[in-house]
Amino acid sequence: MTRGRFLIWLVLAVLAFPISCNRRPAGPEPPQVVQSKRANSAETMTGRVVRIADGDTVTILDATNTQHRIRLQGIDAPESHQAFGTQSKKNLSDMIFDKDVTAVYDKMDQYGRLVGKILLEGRDINLEQVKAGMAWHYKEYEREQSPEDRELYARAEDEARSARRGLWVAANPIEPGEFRRD
Known part of the structure; x- marks a missing residue:
């Protein structure tokens, strides 16, 4: 190989190296979910509820026929095999099966579910579960809620407990976290 050809190949190799380093692997990109807890960083999605896993987890089918599992933020409902x-x-x-809803979310949990609030015609469905006595206000994660939601959810739980609605008919219902540990 002549010296001129060698230099051309060397220059091409040097120029190609940075390009090859910037290539992304083929295939779909992983979903990007904003991890911030600021209210203005929340993302929204609309879709039809196609599955209810339990009292605080649903699956939404969006306009592109993509399914998204949503964990309802701020509440903790009894486990399926729990009272x-x-x-x-x-x-x-x-309330929401086979209906079009909006999910407002800002993080993903350890199980790959989006964590957010479900709205049906402007109504906070997460809060409705607490009001009905079908879920606890999840105080362990209340810092992820707005101050207004923290107050609303805490008040809703107190009112459901006082009225003995839903799970509050029991004198001392066992919270799901405690139930899972037993």
Whole structure:
């Protein structure tokens, strides 16, 4: 190989190296979810509720026929095999199954679910679950809620407890976190 050809190949190799380093792997990009807790960083999605897993987890089918699992923020509903688990799931299903909703979310949980608020015609469905006595206000994560939501959810739980609605008919209902540990 002549010296001229060698230099041309060397220059081409040097120029091609940065380009090859910037290539992304083929295939779909992973979903990007904003991890910030600021209200103005929230993203929204609209879609039809196609599955109710339990009293605080649903699946939404968006306009592109993509399914998204949503964990309802700020609440903790009884587990499916726990007292009031079936009633909590049914209550949520009666409100939103096969209906078009808006999800407002700003993070993803450890199970790959988006965590957010479900709105049906402007109504906060997460809050409705607490008001009906079908879920606790999830105080462990209340810092992720707006101050207004924290107050609304806490008041809704107190009112449901006082009125002995839903799971509050029991003297001392067991919170799902405690139930899972037992």
